[in-house]
Structures are given as structure tokens and as C-alpha cells.
Amino acid sequence: MPPAAPTALSRRSFVRLSTAAAAACLLGGAGSVLSGCAPSGDVLRVGTKIDVPGFGFQNPETGSVEGLEVDVARELAARLKGSPDALEVTGVNVTTRGAMLDNGTLDATLATFTITEQRKRSYDFSRPYYIDHIGVLVRKDSGIADLAGLDGKTVGVALSATTKDKLGQAARELGITLKFAEYATYPEIKIALVAGRVAAFSVDSSILLGYQDASTFLLPTRFAPQEYGVATRKGSALSAPIDEAIAAMEADGTLRALKERWGLSLVTEADVEAEEAAGSTGLGAGDPADDALDAGAPAGAEGGGA
Numbered sequence: 001m002p003p004a005a006p007t008a009l010s011r012r013s014f015v016r017l018s019t020a021a022a023a024a025c026l027l028g029g030a031g032s033v034l035s036g037c038a039p040s041g042d043v044l045r046v047g048t049k050i051d052v053p054g055f056g057f058q059n060p061e062t063g064s065v066e067g068l069e070v071d072v073a074r075e076l077a078a079r080l081k082g083s084p085d086a087l088e089v090t091g092v093n094v095t096t097r098g099a100m101l102d103n104g105t106l107d108a109t110l111a112t113f114t115i116t117e118q119r120k121r122s123y124d125f126s127r128p129y130y131i132d133h134i135g136v137l138v139r140k141d142s143g144i145a146d147l148a149g150l151d152g153k154t155v156g157v158a159l160s161a162t163t164k165d166k167l168g169q170a171a172r173e174l175g176i177t178l179k180f181a182e183y184a185t186y187p188e189i190k191i192a193l194v195a196g197r198v199a200a201f202s203v204d205s206s207i208l209l210g211y212q213d214a215s216t217f218l219l220p221t222r223f224a225p226q227e228y229g230v231a232t233r234k235g236s237a238l239s240a241p242i243d244e245a246i247a248a249m250e251a252d253g254t255l256r257a258l259k260e261r262w263g264l265s266l267v268t269e270a271d272v273e274a275e276e277a278a279g280s281t282g283l284g285a286g287d288p289a290d291d292a293l294d295a296g297a298p299a300g301a302e303g304g305g306a
Contacts, residue, residue: 053210135205
């Protein structure tokens with residue numbers, strides 16, 4: 001069992017991660033430290049985040065990169081290249097993960113990359129290896145207890161992410177107006193929230209759990225399931241083998257074990273389909289994100305749960 005993903009990061013750590021995320025690289029597995037990026041032999045070149053606790057996070061104390069997506073990348077290397085160490089992992093963010101596929105620097109990305117119809121026109125995606133939903137993080141002293149409380153306020157979101165459109169649609173359905181400020185990295189959004197430059201930080205809930213601390217909480221808002229897939233270049237020879245490997249990892253329990261290792265949601269496509277058929281937008285009571293919503297809300301805020 002690896003150490004628990006940090007739930008509170010210092011401003012210095014945020015800045016350090018923000019600076020490193022755009023260009024940092026590492027070789028090897030989840031315990032590797034960031035280093036140079038010279039290719040070495042027949043390796044799988046994968047892009048992951050390094051600023052998302054639980055998924056791809058460079059531990060500021062040890063320098064190691066750890067998380068679900070790093071572990072899934074190692075498993076893919078083992079199944080496709082014969083060894084979990086036949087792996088070259090590059091730190092990416094929302095603005096570089098697609099560009100580095102386009103220019104051939106990477107073979108694939110596992111970087112909280114949500115599958116959408118628009119993106120499928122540019123990239124091949126595997127079946128989902130993780131399913132999340134959009135969440136909203138606010139300061140406890142803000143007085144904001146639900147989505148309606150954000151009327152007229154500015155929400156920090158990531159560049160090129162699906163969050164802005166999905167949250168904007170939810171706001172229109174509620175009859176409220178939101179403003180948006182876009183940032184290149186998640187640490188920058190958290191800094192903006194703490195500094196009061198934005199009233200909320202919105203991205204997928206499991207990502208927000210890594211940035212929640214004693215001064216913030218997740219609103220009891222669940223909507224827009226987000227399916228993460230392994231992205232490859234359109235027509236890549238690796239697209240089908242990667243999809244088949246993800247399917248095998250789902251079937252043999254590897255994916256579930258890795259999610260449990262990192263304390264992440266165990267929701268599957270079947271769960272989402274069943275809840276949507278029942279008219280619900282939640283993703284399953286009892287998962288870590290659901291529990292955190294209920295436990296983290298300040299007095300007076302409505303509890304979560306679908």
C-alpha cells in the first residue's frame with residue numbers, strides 16, 4: 001500500500017508542481033523521480049499528470065511520481081512490451097497532452113483525459129479505465145452551499161477541459177450566470193481559490209479530493225459523468241492493443257485492485273448506465289468521492305449522495 005495521496009499542499013509545493021508540470025519527464029515506474037527524457041530501447045512512451053494526487057502526482061517530499069495512471073501505464077508496458085519498466089513517462093498538462101501525441105513525442109496519454117465525441121475525431125481512445133463526475137470545490141468561509149450560490153461568481157477551470165461547457169450548461173439549467181477563469185494547471189487554480197481570485201475550483205471530483213483541505217469542501221453537486229480513456233494518435237498501431245489490454249485489466253480485476261490501492265471510485269460503465277436508466281446522475285453511494293462530499297460539508301450544507 002503506497003502512502004496516502006496528500007490532501008493539503010503548501011503554496012510552495014503548488015508553485016513547484018505548476019512550474020514542473022509542463023516539461024518534466026521521468027523514466028521507469030511509480031517510484032521514479034523526474035529526470036531527463038532520452039529514449040531508451042523498445043519502451044512505451046506515455047504522458048501522465050504530475051499534479052493530480054491519486055492519479056499522477058510528484059510527491060514534493062520524495063520526488064517520486066505516483067498514482068493510478070502511473071500504475072496503469074506500468075501495467076500496459078508489462079502487457080505490451082514485456083516489462084513494467086519498459087516505460088518512459090513524461091509529465092503533461094491539459095495543454096500539452098494532446099500536442100505531444102500529435103508531434104509523435106508520446107505513444108499514449110493517461111492524463112485524466114475525458115473521452116468526448118469531439119476528441120474522438122482527433123484521437124483514438126481506449127474503453128474507459130476510470131469514471132468520475134464533475135465537482136466544485138469552494139472555501140468553507142465563502143457562504144456558498146450549492147451551485148446556485150455561485151451565481152455571478154468566477155469559477156476556476158483548466159484550459160481545454162470539458163468542465164467549462166458542462167458547468168455552464170448546468171448553470172443555464174438553474175437560471176444562473178457564471179464567469180470562468182482558465183488556468184494551465186490545477187495547482188494554479190487552487191492558489192487562485194485560496195487567494196480569492198476565484199470563488200470555486202471545478203474539475204472532476206476525484207481530482208478535487210487531492211486539493212481539498214481543512215479550509216475547503218466539495219459542494220453536494222454531482223453531474224456529467226467523465227470517462228477517462230487512454231488516448232493514442234488516430235490510426236496508431238497501438239490503439240487496438242491498448243484497448244484490448246484495458247479490457248483484460250478490467251476482466252481480471254487488475255483495474256479494480258489499482259483503484260482500491262489509491263482509494264479511488266470503483267464505479268464502472270455498468271453502474272453509470274444503471275443509474276442513468278433510473279433517472280439518477282450520481283455515481284454510486286459508498287465510493288470515496290461520495291463519502292468525502294458528505295463528510296467534508298460544513299454545518300448547514302446539504303449532504304451529498306445520489
